[in-house]
Amino acid sequence: MSATNPGPALGRQGLQPxxxxxxxxxxxxxxxxxxxxxxxxxxxxxxxxxxxxxHAALLHYFDSREQLLVAVYAHAEAQRSAAETESHPGVDGxxxxxxxxxxxxxxxxxxxxLVAAALDGDDHVGTQxxxxxxxxxxxxxxxxxxxxxxxxRIRDDVPASHLAALLIAxxxxxxxxxxxxxxxxxxxxxRTFATLLxxxxx
Amino acid sequence: MSATNPGPALGRQGLQPxxxxxxxxxxxxxxxxxxxxxxxxxxxxxxxxxxxxxHAALLHYFDSREQLLVAVYAHAEAQRSAAETESHPGVDGxxxxxxxxxxxxxxxxxxxxLVAAALDGDDHVGTQxxxxxxxxxxxxxxxxxxxxxxxxRIRDDVPASHLAALLIAxxxxxxxxxxxxxxxxxxxxxRTFATLLxxxxx
DNA sequence: GTCTATACTTTGATAGAC
DNA sequence: GTCTATCAAAGTATAGAC
Numbered sequence: 001m002s003a004t005n006p007g008p009a010l011g012r013q014g015l016q017p018x019x020x021x022x023x024x025x026x027x028x029x030x031x032x033x034x035x036x037x038x039x040x041x042x043x044x045x046x047x048x049x050x051x052x053x054x055h056a057a058l059l060h061y062f063d064s065r066e067q068l069l070v071a072v073y074a075h076a077e078a079q080r081s082a083a084e085t086e087s088h089p090g091v092d093g094x095x096x097x098x099x100x101x102x103x104x105x106x107x108x109x110x111x112x113x114l115v116a117a118a119l120d121g122d123d124h125v126g127t128q129x130x131x132x133x134x135x136x137x138x139x140x141x142x143x144x145x146x147x148x149x150x151x152x153r154i155r156d157d158v159p160a161s162h163l164a165a166l167l168i169a170x171x172x173x174x175x176x177x178x179x180x181x182x183x184x185x186x187x188x189x190x191r192t193f194a195t196l197l198x199x200x201x202x
Numbered sequence: 203m204s205a206t207n208p209g210p211a212l213g214r215q216g217l218q219p220x221x222x223x224x225x226x227x228x229x230x231x232x233x234x235x236x237x238x239x240x241x242x243x244x245x246x247x248x249x250x251x252x253x254x255x256x257h258a259a260l261l262h263y264f265d266s267r268e269q270l271l272v273a274v275y276a277h278a279e280a281q282r283s284a285a286e287t288e289s290h291p292g293v294d295g296x297x298x299x300x301x302x303x304x305x306x307x308x309x310x311x312x313x314x315x316l317v318a319a320a321l322d323g324d325d326h327v328g329t330q331x332x333x334x335x336x337x338x339x340x341x342x343x344x345x346x347x348x349x350x351x352x353x354x355r356i357r358d359d360v361p362a363s364h365l366a367a368l369l370i371a372x373x374x375x376x377x378x379x380x381x382x383x384x385x386x387x388x389x390x391x392x393r394t395f396a397t398l399l400x401x402x403x404x
Numbered sequence: 405g406t407c408t409a410t411a412c413t414t415t416g417a418t419a420g421a422c
Numbered sequence: 423g424t425c426t427a428t429c430a431a432a433g434t435a436t437a438g439a440c
Contacts, residue, residue, distance in 0.1 A: 012363050016405070040322040043432055057407050065433060096295025105323075112318035119311040120242040131382045162394040165379055165386055166372050177323050180333045184367055190362040196398040245415060259424055267416060
């Protein structure tokens with residue numbers, strides 16, 4: 001998971017600089033709530049209670065609960081991916097990100113919950129966010145894989161775009177499987193995917 | 203996704219044969235509700251309304267809403283996987299299953315929602331169900347891949363168990379990405395995974 | 405602009421009547 | 423076995439204090 005731009009529209013529009021700053025405070029604190037209690041029992045009132053404000057106050061900065069949750073996830077992702085993504089490109093970066101994700105309690109659960117909600121037919125906040133997020137990461141990985149193919153570092157008999165989508169899917173899916181069965185090695189299983197990309201030996 | 207045994211404990215215990223039959227009726231009808239409205243706005247009262255009963259009646263057969271939803275998913279999965287899985291083993295079976303899943307409105311959303319909830323720390327009904335489901339499918343695929351490796355049909359320089367977990371993860375993740383971006387080809391992308399498994403040519 | 409107070413609606417769940 | 427009644431919690435929306 002990575003992001004270079006948290007994107008706009010993840011909060012109520014037309015806020016003053018002071019309001020934007022306050023919104024950051026809310027997001028910072030809200031993340032802690034998820035670290036403590038997970039994503040399940042995290043109602044607006046719980047988050048508000050942890051912040052020492054009323055739940056209605058949160059809706060002054062976010063149009064809905066879902067918008068707040070998406071903003072929280074985007075904020076958490078942006079906090080790390082700045083340096084993380086660029087330092088470890090390709091498969092290696094995904095391995096590092098995946099391992100970092102599963103160590104933050106509630107983060108994968110939050111991600112999975114929001115993605116599931118984004119699949120709903122109606123237009124949710126999450127639908128646009130995660131569609132764009134998937135597309136952005138696919139494009140970045142496709143470019144990297146294409147370069148790898150041209151340099152002969154990985155096999156070139158498969159479309160780079162397919163490899164990009166597969167790697168994202170594998171990373172997301174393995175994080176879930178690992179949380180339900182920690183005995184399987186998230187790292188080595190993901191690295192096996194990298195092995196599959198090696199050019200036909202000999 | 204596959205299942206040979208829907209498993210027990212997906213409904214209130216100690217029901218009479220007549221009650222079990224009624225529970226099947228409820229599940230059959232509940233699936234239709236998901237086909238029509240998706241998983242999002244599917245409350246107990248909505249399902250009950252479609253059945254012509256009160257929401258409290260549903261809770262006579264299921265301990266909670268989540269238990270009902272898990273039973274609905276297990277029922278939907280069992281309906282098809284009986285013949286589906288055995289006729290198409292290995293990667294081919296997963297491709298068929300994935301393509302069938304995304305064509306049932308709300309099914310992937312229901313699956314993703316329940317899996318996300320199963321990640322919660324507290325013991326949910328879904329936690330046990332999906333843990334066992336993942337383990338069962340991983341074991342089946344691992345056995346198939348191991349046989350393929352011994353027969354020289356796929357490369358044997360990677361653990362079959364890793365390939366099993368990767369394939370499940372890729373299938374689950376790609377279904378989600380496809381629902382958010384139908385322009386990418388679910389089938390050919392998944393088949394690319396099969397290509398990666400081919401033994402080192404030449 | 406920021407926030408509290410308050411009320412409205414839906415929902416999951418329980419208890420007890422028939 | 424099913425219903426009605428009821429409850430607590432939650433998301434949402436509005437009015438108004440400061």
